[in-house]
Amino acid sequence: MSLLSQTLAAISPLSRTAASEADARQALLTKPRGSMGRLEDVGSQLAGIAGSCPPPVPQHPAIAVFAADHGVHAQGVTPWPQEVTAQMVANFSSGGAAVNVLARHAGAEVLVVDVGVATPLLTEGGVLRRRVAAGTADLARGPAMSRIDSLLALDVGAEVAGRAVAGGARCLITGDMGIGNTTPSAALIAAISGRPPAEVTGRGAGADDVVLARKIGVIETALERVQSTAGALTLLQEVGGLEIAALAGFIVSGAAARVPVIVDGVIAAAAALIAVSLCPDSRQYLFAGHRSVEPGSSAALEHLGLEPLLDLDLRLGEGTGATLSLAVLQASAKLLREMATFDSAGVTEK
Amino acid sequence: MSLLSQTLAAISPLSRTAASEADARQALLTKPRGSMGRLEDVGSQLAGIAGSCPPPVPQHPAIAVFAADHGVHAQGVTPWPQEVTAQMVANFSSGGAAVNVLARHAGAEVLVVDVGVATPLLTEGGVLRRRVAAGTADLARGPAMSRIDSLLALDVGAEVAGRAVAGGARCLITGDMGIGNTTPSAALIAAISGRPPAEVTGRGAGADDVVLARKIGVIETALERVQSTAGALTLLQEVGGLEIAALAGFIVSGAAARVPVIVDGVIAAAAALIAVSLCPDSRQYLFAGHRSVEPGSSAALEHLGLEPLLDLDLRLGEGTGATLSLAVLQASAKLLREMATFDSAGVTEK
Numbered sequence: 001m002s003l004l005s006q007t008l009a010a011i012s013p014l015s016r017t018a019a020s021e022a023d024a025r026q027a028l029l030t031k032p033r034g035s036m037g038r039l040e041d042v043g044s045q046l047a048g049i050a051g052s053c054p055p056p057v058p059q060h061p062a063i064a065v066f067a068a069d070h071g072v073h074a075q076g077v078t079p080w081p082q083e084v085t086a087q088m089v090a091n092f093s094s095g096g097a098a099v100n101v102l103a104r105h106a107g108a109e110v111l112v113v114d115v116g117v118a119t120p121l122l123t124e125g126g127v128l129r130r131r132v133a134a135g136t137a138d139l140a141r142g143p144a145m146s147r148i149d150s151l152l153a154l155d156v157g158a159e160v161a162g163r164a165v166a167g168g169a170r171c172l173i174t175g176d177m178g179i180g181n182t183t184p185s186a187a188l189i190a191a192i193s194g195r196p197p198a199e200v201t202g203r204g205a206g207a208d209d210v211v212l213a214r215k216i217g218v219i220e221t222a223l224e225r226v227q228s229t230a231g232a233l234t235l236l237q238e239v240g241g242l243e244i245a246a247l248a249g250f251i252v253s254g255a256a257a258r259v260p261v262i263v264d265g266v267i268a269a270a271a272a273l274i275a276v277s278l279c280p281d282s283r284q285y286l287f288a289g290h291r292s293v294e295p296g297s298s299a300a301l302e303h304l305g306l307e308p309l310l311d312l313d314l315r316l317g318e319g320t321g322a323t324l325s326l327a328v329l330q331a332s333a334k335l336l337r338e339m340a341t342f343d344s345a346g347v348t349e350k
Numbered sequence: 351m352s353l354l355s356q357t358l359a360a361i362s363p364l365s366r367t368a369a370s371e372a373d374a375r376q377a378l379l380t381k382p383r384g385s386m387g388r389l390e391d392v393g394s395q396l397a398g399i400a401g402s403c404p405p406p407v408p409q410h411p412a413i414a415v416f417a418a419d420h421g422v423h424a425q426g427v428t429p430w431p432q433e434v435t436a437q438m439v440a441n442f443s444s445g446g447a448a449v450n451v452l453a454r455h456a457g458a459e460v461l462v463v464d465v466g467v468a469t470p471l472l473t474e475g476g477v478l479r480r481r482v483a484a485g486t487a488d489l490a491r492g493p494a495m496s497r498i499d500s501l502l503a504l505d506v507g508a509e510v511a512g513r514a515v516a517g518g519a520r521c522l523i524t525g526d527m528g529i530g531n532t533t534p535s536a537a538l539i540a541a542i543s544g545r546p547p548a549e550v551t552g553r554g555a556g557a558d559d560v561v562l563a564r565k566i567g568v569i570e571t572a573l574e575r576v577q578s579t580a581g582a583l584t585l586l587q588e589v590g591g592l593e594i595a596a597l598a599g600f601i602v603s604g605a606a607a608r609v610p611v612i613v614d615g616v617i618a619a620a621a622a623l624i625a626v627s628l629c630p631d632s633r634q635y636l637f638a639g640h641r642s643v644e645p646g647s648s649a650a651l652e653h654l655g656l657e658p659l660l661d662l663d664l665r666l667g668e669g670t671g672a673t674l675s676l677a678v679l680q681a682s683a684k685l686l687r688e689m690a691t692f693d694s695a696g697v698t699e700k
Contacts, residue, residue, distance in 0.1 A: 030441055031448055032430075032555040036670070037643065037663025079700040080382075087697040091380055096690025098381055104688075105681050122696070205382040206700065293387065311661060312678070313387025320386070327677045328662070331455050338454070340446025346472070347437040350429040350556065 002151060003158045004249055010256035011281045014048030021053035022046075022336055029339040030347050038309065042287065042332035049260050049285055054336035058171030058260055058329050061108040062164035063099060063319045064250055065092055065175035066157065068116030068242035069135030071144065073180040077215045079206055080179045082135075086119045088177050092318075093126035099175055099318035106326045108173065110319075111164065115156050116178075116242030130156040132242055139184060139239045140218045150233065153242045157249025165257040171329065172254040172261045173289070174268035175319025178243050179205075182294060185270035187219045187239035189296040191226060192273045193303040202266070202294035202315075232277035240274070247271030252278060255285035260329060264322035265292035265315065269300035276304060287329060289322030290314055352501060353508045354599055360606035361631045364398030371403035372396075378691040382700075388659065392637070392682035399610050399635055404686035408521030408610055408679050411458040412514035413449060413669045414600055415442055415525035416507065418466030418592035419485030421494065423530040427565045429556055430529045432485075436469045438527050442668075443476035449525055449668035456676045458523065460669075461514065465506050466528075466592030480506040482592055489534060489589045490568045500583065503592045507599025515607040521679065522604040522611045523639075524618035525669025528593050529555075532644060535620035537569045537589035539646040541576060542623045543653040552616070552644035552665075582627035590624070597621030598628065605632035610679060614672035615642035615665065619650035626654060637679060639672030640664055 022044040027033055034040065046055035067089050073082050091097045092112040095104075103110045113128040114121060118135030121127060132152045136144040145153075161172055182204035190197045197219040203212055219239075226238050236245055248271040254261040255275075263272050263286055276283045288301050290310035301308060309325040342349045372394040377383055384390065396405035417439050423432050441447045442462040445454075453460045463478040464471060468485030471477060482502045486494040495503075511522055532554035540547045547569040553562055569589075576588050586595055598621040604611040605625075613622050613636055626633045638651050640660035651658060659675040692699045 029448075030438070030446060031666050035555065035664065035666040036448060037665065039662060039664070081698050081700070084698055087695070088380070091690055091695040091697060094690070094695070096380060096688075096695050098379075098386060098685060098689055101684050101688045102681055105677070105684055205385065309662070312389060312659070314385065314389070315387065316381050316385040324677065324681060327455070327674065331452055331674060334451050334455055335448060338446075338451045339448055340441055340444070345437070345441040345444070345446050347441060348431050348434055350431070 003155045007158050007253045007256045008279050011252065011279050013281050014284045015051040018051050018053045019044045019048035025053060025336055028341040030342055030345050036335060039332040039335060042329060043336045046260060046329065046333050049258055055333050056170060057333045060168045061171040061173055061326055062111055062169035063103055063108050063173040063175045063323055064111045064113055064160050065099060065177055065319055066113045066115045066243035066246040067177040069118035069178060070180035070184060070241055071136045071138035072140055072183050072218060074138050075140050075214065075218050077183045077211065077218060078180050078204055079211065082179050083119050085177055085179045086117050086121055089114060089117060089127060090122040093123050097318060098316055098320050099323060102320055102323040106323050108323060111160060113160055115153055115246045132156065136241055139222050143238050144184060144240055145237055147237050150237045150245050153245035154249035157246035158253035161250045161253035165259055170259060172250065172259055173319050173322045174247050174250060174264050176243050176247060176267040176317050178241060181241050181243065181267050183215050183218060184239055184241040184244060185267045186296045187222055188235055188270040188273060189300045190219060191223055191235050192277065193299050195299055200296040200299045202296060232274045236274055244271045248274035251275035252282050255282035260287060261285050262287045262289045262322040262325060264289055264319045265317045266294035266297040267317055269297050272304060273300055289325035353505045357508045357603045357606045358629045361602065361629050363631050364634045365401040368401050368403045369394045369398035372686055375403060375686055379689040380692055380695050380697050386685060389682040389685060392679060393686045396610060396679065396683050399608055405683050406520060407683045410518045411521040411523055411676055412461055412519035413453055413458050413523040413525045413673055414461045414463055414510050415449060415527055415669060416463045416465050416593035416596040417527040419468035419528060420530035420534060420591055421486045421488035422490055422533050422568060424488050425490050425564065425568050427533045427561065427568060428530050428554055429561065432529050433469050435527055435529045436467050436471055439464060439467060439477060440472040443473050447668060448666055448670050449673060452670055452673040456673050458673060461510060463510055465503055465596045482506065486591055489572050493588050494534065494590055495587055497587050500587045500595050503595035504599035507596035508603035511600045511603035515609055520609060522600065522609055523669050523672045524597050524600060524614050526593050526597060526617040526667050528591060531591050531593065531617050533565050533568060534589055534591040534594060535617045536646045537572055538585055538620040538623060539650045540569060541573055541585050542627065543649050545649055550646040550649045552646060582624045586624055594621045598624035601625035602629050602632050605635035610637060611635050612637045612639045612672040612675060614639055614669045615667045616644035616647040617667055619647050622654060623650055639675035
């Protein structure tokens with residue numbers, strides 16, 4: 001039995017008791033009812049996830065940046081050369097990328113995972129070597145990967161999440177790196193949400209009008225060969241990516257460990273659609289860190305019923321927006337833990 | 351010459367050179383151009399404020415919670431009893447209010463300032479005693495305060511900001527407490543933005559339909575006696591509040607010290623309108639921490655041309671939303687300071 005199957009079997013719904021206790025506690029704290037808005041909802045969800053009220057603060061967060069390449073790069077779906085994936089992996093290991101800066105600010109650990117980079121790494125230092133294949137095949141011409149590779153990549157994600165939680169992480173953050181990966185993400189989002197590819201495909205890291213039209217065309221053609229009734233695993237294999245598979249495994253494994261998982265941008269949102277298709281209960285463990293500029297992000301979050309915490313016109317990926325939103329989760333838990341009640345503070349309630 | 355006049359004279363526009371240097375630097379960092387969205391704009395504004403690129407990180411933030419009462423409470427514009435202002439001041443001093451929790455999380459100091467509480471304080475510990483009057487007069491029946499009291503309250507805010515900056519604060523955050531203070535805030539916002547009171551008046555800490563209609567009526571009546579050409583100081587005196595005046599002084603003093611100032615909810619937004627009316631250049635030193643549920647917040651921010659950083663359905667005030675947004679400012683500065691460039695990281699640029 002794969003790590004993934006064990007993980008899926010372990011996921012259970014949130015504790016309704018703890019979430020209700022949190023709702024009730026919100027009304028006792030020294031503030032008008034509901035005046036902390038979304039933070040009150042986040043606090044109750046965290047209580048339901050942990051099964052205790054007040055919930056523990058999501059401390060020791062771990063950001064997993066899964067890196068992989070994409071055969072569809074050959075179709076000219078991005079202006080960036082493929083070797084940038086490996087170069088950015090080196091940048092992550094040496095701490096110079098945006099996600100490293102935001103991680104240091106938030107006190108989070110960055111785990112860099114090579115799950116399918118196509119070119120040799122420039123450094124092995126600080127990189128978890130879990131390369132399932134040297135990138136995917138070109139999804140424009142056939143399945144992006146074999147069934148076994150998609151399962152292996154899912155298992156990589158599940159293993160990394162399990163390792164992080166065993167090391168003390170009480171919050172998991174999804175990160176990604178892969179030149180060309182907004183194409184498979186948009187394909188998965190179109191297939192699962194039922195929206196036309198033109199609606200959910202964006203400019204990624206800088207596609208101009210010509211490249212954008214090409215991306216949409218590639219996705220439309222690829223989805224023609226996939227049955228509209230195809231399940232999540234088939235979709236992943238046909239039009240997905242190795243880092244997307246790993247992220248899906250990471251998400252379900254976080255849910256199995258009863259730890260909140262913060263979804264970053266469009267790549268992570270596509271992975272969340274796969275995760276929730278495989279295990280609907282995993283949805284309740286998710287927070288949408290932010291709304292990416294990529295249109296697929298909004299489409300996927302809407303399909304999942306997730307409302308983003310931040311909306312700052314980000315479109316970098318790497319886990320940056322999710323990492324920035326961590327403070328909202330931590331603050332929400334702390335309000336429930338540390339605020340005085342009307343009784344304890346001697347404040348008159350209206 | 352009052353502290354305020356000295357302060358107003360000291361405000362200068364941002365450094366265009368430093369802001370342009372920041373814009374240019376953004377393009378060298380290892381990310382697609384513009385992919386960090388609003389954080390790139392914030393970084394450039396911080397550079398312009400400090401006059402250096404990369405900008406210093408806004409460290410040692412100080413949140414000033416100005417507390418005062420309102421004579422208009424007698425009109426039944428809120429369901430909360432007036433003594434809650436003094437009770438909440440005690441809650442702030444003992445660290446049990448929402449803003450205290452968020453301040454600890456953000457590493458910020460909370461300065462509690464009695465600028466006009468109507469009832470005796472329950473504690474003097476940790477409270478800056480700057481009471482100009484025991485609350486305002488009822489703005490429904492006449493001017494809320496004398497000209498001299500409004501100037502004294504402005505000076506209190508300027509002094510508190512100066513004190514915080516002298517103590518090392520490199521970011522100022524606006525906080526407020528005052529039962530009934532959404533009424534004067536909405537009145538100021540209606541008068542300055544030119545919108546009808548019904549559009550900018552909200553439910554505050556919990557007004558029902560009857561109370562809301564009463565608030566709107568009170569504001570309409572009060573504004574009838576104020577000339578449509580009245581200046582900011584006259585408006586403040588006629589329909590403002592002591593904590594709103596102090597916040598306006600706090601804002602201009604922060605701008606004079608070339609320190610970023612984060613505006614919280616509807617009370618702070620009303621104060622920002624006064625501050626920018628007194629000194630248009632102070633506008634460039636402002637960040638809108640969040641969009642409050644109170645409709646006056648959006649109206650005021652639009653009038654000021656400020657786009658909120660967060661939108662989390664908050665409506666508590668105290669400085670809570672602004673404090674939560676501090677991480678965005680700090681992260682924006684750190685990206686400019688710490689990210690690798692394409693050259694330094696050996697990443698190929700498209």
